Amino acid sequence: MLFLLLVIWELAPRLGWVSAVFVPPFSRIVKVGADLGIVNILLYIAVSLKRVFAGFFIASILALPLGFILAGALPWLARFIKPFTLFLSQIPPYILFPIFVIIIGIGEGGIYTVIFWSSFWPILFTSISGISQVDPLLVRAAKAMNAGRIQIFFKVVLPAAFPAVMTGLRTGLTMSFFMLIGAESMGADKGLGWLIHNAQSMGFIERIYLGALIVALVGALLNFILDFLEENIVDWKESAEEQTV
Numbered sequence: 001m002l003f004l005l006l007v008i009w010e011l012a013p014r015l016g017w018v019s020a021v022f023v024p025p026f027s028r029i030v031k032v033g034a035d036l037g038i039v040n041i042l043l044y045i046a047v048s049l050k051r052v053f054a055g056f057f058i059a060s061i062l063a064l065p066l067g068f069i070l071a072g073a074l075p076w077l078a079r080f081i082k083p084f085t086l087f088l089s090q091i092p093p094y095i096l097f098p099i100f101v102i103i104i105g106i107g108e109g110g111i112y113t114v115i116f117w118s119s120f121w122p123i124l125f126t127s128i129s130g131i132s133q134v135d136p137l138l139v140r141a142a143k144a145m146n147a148g149r150i151q152i153f154f155k156v157v158l159p160a161a162f163p164a165v166m167t168g169l170r171t172g173l174t175m176s177f178f179m180l181i182g183a184e185s186m187g188a189d190k191g192l193g194w195l196i197h198n199a200q201s202m203g204f205i206e207r208i209y210l211g212a213l214i215v216a217l218v219g220a221l222l223n224f225i226l227d228f229l230e231e232n233i234v235d236w237k238e239s240a241e242e243q244t245v
Contacts, residue, residue, distance in 0.1 A: 010026045033210050043190070044191055048180055051115060052173070055113075055180075056119045056176045058112075058116055059115075062120065063123035066124060071127070072131050088121070093118050114179055114183040119175055120172070123169060131161045170226045195214075196215075
């Protein structure tokens with residue numbers, strides 16, 4: 001299917017089905033990528049991924065414990081602040097970007113803040129939801145076997161909530177990556193977003209397509225890695241599924 005799509009992409013502009021100015025043949029995009037150089041492309045990818053993982057990591061280490069505490073120990077507070085957090089989560093990061101620039105300044109700080117904002121909310125909400133949906137019978141059964149709070153959390157609550165938490169992490173990372181592309185176009189001098197924005201400013205259509213393809217491939221790779229981690233490394237999901245049967 002992919003091969004057929006690439007063949008159509010190559011032939012459509014050459015046969016005049018679409019304008020080659022706006023939809024260049026795939027081979028021209030490959031040539032532009034070769035001219036740009038694999039080293040430069042890998043550098044752009046590395047710069048973008050560094051920003052993504054830094055902002056995503058900060059969001060994760062703050063959102064996960066906060067979600068666990070709100071859902072497990074302070075459910076009343078979670079219900080009380082839910083309208084406010086929902087309101088904040090609906091504000092697009094791009095709208096807040098000028099505010100971030102004023103507070104933090106132009107450059108890396110604003111970009112990291114956009115990434116943090118994009119990933120924090122899905123991670124927080126899914127962690128709260130996952131903990132809240134744990135079967136109380138599992139917790140009571142663990143208490144009946146004299147399990148302590150720490151044991152209950154790590155051996156009962158967290159495994160049962162893990163599928164929801166993993167969904168939030170995947171969503172947060174995906175949103176971080178694609179929001180990064182826009183953030184880099186507003187305040188960076190390197191990265192995939194900068195590559196696309198610079199190509200647009202200079203009128204390099206092939207580079208725009210090249211940047212978009214690289215973004216899609218890297219995004220797909222990130223999702224594949226998360227699936228691999230979930231299915232092959234972390235055994236909590238399997239434990240949670242067995243407990244909920």
